Structures are given as structure tokens and as C-alpha cells.
Amino acid sequence: MQSPHVETEHYAKCIEISQKVRWDIDKDVIRGREFDFSQKFLPNGLSRIDQLDFLKTDEQRFLSQIQGRTYANMFGFVERFIVAKILEISRNHWLGDQIALEALIRFCDEEMKHQELFRRIEKMIERGMPPGYSFRWDPNEVAAAVLSKSTWAVLGLIYQIELFTQTHYKESIELDDNLSGLYKDLFLFHWKEEVTHAMMDELEWPIEDQKLTPEEREQAVTDLIELVYDVDGILQAQAAADVEYLSRNCERSFREEEKKKILTGVLEAYRWQYIFTGTTHHRFTELLSNLTTEGQRQRISSALAKIG
Ligand SMILES: [Fe+2]
Ligand SMILES: [Fe+2]
Numbered sequence: 001m002q003s004p005h006v007e008t009e010h011y012a013k014c015i016e017i018s019q020k021v022r023w024d025i026d027k028d029v030i031r032g033r034e035f036d037f038s039q040k041f042l043p044n045g046l047s048r049i050d051q052l053d054f055l056k057t058d059e060q061r062f063l064s065q066i067q068g069r070t071y072a073n074m075f076g077f078v079e080r081f082i083v084a085k086i087l088e089i090s091r092n093h094w095l096g097d098q099i100a101l102e103a104l105i106r107f108c109d110e111e112m113k114h115q116e117l118f119r120r121i122e123k124m125i126e127r128g129m130p131p132g133y134s135f136r137w138d139p140n141e142v143a144a145a146v147l148s149k150s151t152w153a154v155l156g157l158i159y160q161i162e163l164f165t166q167t168h169y170k171e172s173i174e175l176d177d178n179l180s181g182l183y184k185d186l187f188l189f190h191w192k193e194e195v196t197h198a199m200m201d202e203l204e205w206p207i208e209d210q211k212l213t214p215e216e217r218e219q220a221v222t223d224l225i226e227l228v229y230d231v232d233g234i235l236q237a238q239a240a241a242d243v244e245y246l247s248r249n250c251e252r253s254f255r256e257e258e259k260k261k262i263l264t265g266v267l268e269a270y271r272w273q274y275i276f277t278g279t280t281h282h283r284f285t286e287l288l289s290n291l292t293t294e295g296q297r298q299r300i301s302s303a304l305a306k307i308g
Helices: 004-021 025-030 057-093 098-128 139-147 151-173 181-210 214-248 256-279 282-291 294-307
Strands: none
Touching: 004 098, 004 181, 025 098, 025 181, 057 098, 057 139, 057 151, 057 181, 057 214, 057 256, 098 181, 139 151, 139 214, 151 181, 151 214, 151 256, 151 282, 181 282, 214 256, 214 294, 256 282, 256 294, 282 294
């Protein structure tokens, strides 16, 4: 356990980075631009469209744009429960470390702006794509369900989301030169403000952990597993909706087995994007192993193995 002084320095670093990278939606990110629909949105490393080699180039590109639209919408909606939970745990610092409190307030402020950004983006993408796309999740309803679980579990879920945000940008999006420039920039700017979020999750999750009895932690692990299954339920339904939208808007009609292959490929890509890049991230596994017993980690890994 670090001394409170060392932790204050970490929070102070988060404030410093947050001040330095802060951006404006119009002035820095959008800059009067539109999406370039002759380019892909999500890179192949995330969309895995290159594995669906029976799709023509323009069909693959369209599928990467559908996945990219879903990707932006997913962030907009997970950020609803992230803000609510971070506001709630900021209470730990209200009458204590004011540097920590400021860092967490900035975290929430940034996520509020990100939600606004992703709402704007959805409207812009909608104008450039055929009607009928569906992202039916109500951010408030999903947030209420997530927030009914233990804070320990929700912080675990949030931590892995904020780690994968960074991995996706640094290991895939940044490296691909064939993406719409605006789409790529969205996630460049998003990444800049996400770096400190994972740093703060890393400080907050152990604080929450110390409040729990062994029995409560056992339950929290169950809650985390249930949350991951809930995420997977959303991914299954969204993958089906996205593949349906793709097949309705391609010039040719796909055979049943081709449609099945596309659905399997998209679901695998979504599970990779939203579950496994986070849960296999070395920082996630390291912190999780500090907070859990061997038996609890085995429960988590066998639950993940059932997902695929
Ligand atoms: Fe964000
Ligand atoms: Fe974040």
C-alpha cells in the first residue's frame, strides 16, 4: 500500500496531464470536417473484416464503417455509468485529499464532453449512411443495471474499458493509414484524455477493495462476472443488428451460411474489442491479481472461457 503522499502525487500528475491535453470538440476534433466514406472507420485489427475474405472490398469497408459507428456509440453509452460511478466514489475524497477530488472532477468533466462528442458523431455518421441502423440501448437503463452491482465490480469493468480504449488507439487505429481522417482523429483526441482515467481507476479500485470483507469481495467477483455476461448479451444483440443492417444494404443478398459466417466474425470482433483486449491487458491482470485470490481469478477466467 502506498503512502497517501505518493497517491497525491499520482493524482497531481493526472491534473497536470489533463490540463495539458484538454481539447475542444469543434476547434480541435471536428474542425468543420465530415467523415470520408470512401475510407474505413475501424482498422482491420479491431474489425477483423479481413478474415471475411468472401466480402468484396466495398462490403468490407461498409462493415468497418458500421462497426465504427457502433464503436463510437458504445463509448457514448458506457460513459454514462462511468461518470455516475466516478462521481459517487469521489465522495471518498470530499473532505480529504482535494488534489484527488479535483482529478476525479476533471475525469467526470472529460467523460461528459466525450458523451457529447459521440452524440454529435452519431448524427454526422447517420447523414452519410443508409437509414435503418439500430443502436437500441438506453444509456440510463443500462447504467442503472450496472450501478446496481457492487462498486468493486463496476470499477473493475470501468478499468478494463479505459485500458482497452488506449490499446485500441495505440496498437490499431494510430497505425492504419486507410481510415477516415476525422474518424482517426476522434480516437486520437479521445485517447489523449483517457490516459489519466486508467491511472485514476488504478488508484480508486484498491481503495474500494480495502472496504470489503472477504465475503463481500467474493460477491463482488460474482458481480463482475455477471457484468461481463451482461456486456456479452449486448454484444450478441448488437452484432446481430449490425449484420442485419449490412445485409439489407449490400447490392447482393448473402446466402444463409455467408450471413452466419459474417455474424460469427462480427461477434468475435466485438468480444475482442469490448471484453478481451481489456481483460487480457497486463495492467488489468496485474491489479486484479493483487486484489483477488487464486480461486477468484479461476472463477473469472473460466467465466471468460465460456464466452469464447
Ligand atoms: Fe471517454
Ligand atoms: Fe474514460
